[in-house]
Amino acid sequence: MKLVYCGECDAVSTLATLERERCQTCGKPAVRIELPRPWQYWGATAVFLLALVILLATNLPEIQIRFLVLLPFLGVGLVLSTWGMRVSKGRALDAGRALVKGGKS
Numbered sequence: 001m002k003l004v005y006c007g008e009c010d011a012v013s014t015l016a017t018l019e020r021e022r023c024q025t026c027g028k029p030a031v032r033i034e035l036p037r038p039w040q041y042w043g044a045t046a047v048f049l050l051a052l053v054i055l056l057a058t059n060l061p062e063i064q065i066r067f068l069v070l071l072p073f074l075g076v077g078l079v080l081s082t083w084g085m086r087v088s089k090g091r092a093l094d095a096g097r098a099l100v101k102g103g104k105s
């Protein structure tokens with residue numbers, strides 16, 4: 001996964017790693033923005049790993065109970081990854097704007 005910035009529409013697009021770097025809105029070439037992952041991303045990864053460890057360690061026989069145990073972890077993980085994505089996009093927008101402005105002056 002990667003983030004690209006389009007100067008034409010002043011928008012950030014989320015692309016798969018192997019996709020060509022262009023804007024999802026107008027289709028014009030966009031600039032790739034490299035950013036360190038926010039802490040929410042690592043938080044979500046940790047939560048998912050923890051859920052896996054708990055599942056393996058407890059070895060619950062009932063599939064419904066397993067699901068109930070996993071549900072809060074999945075919820076928290078999902079919230080964290082969505083939040084992290086939003087933070088990343090906001091940062092990419094700032095970085096992209098700075099990049100475009102820097103190129104013009």
Ligand SMILES: [Zn+2]
Pocket residue numbers: 006007008009010011023024025026027028
């Ligand atoms: Zn665009």
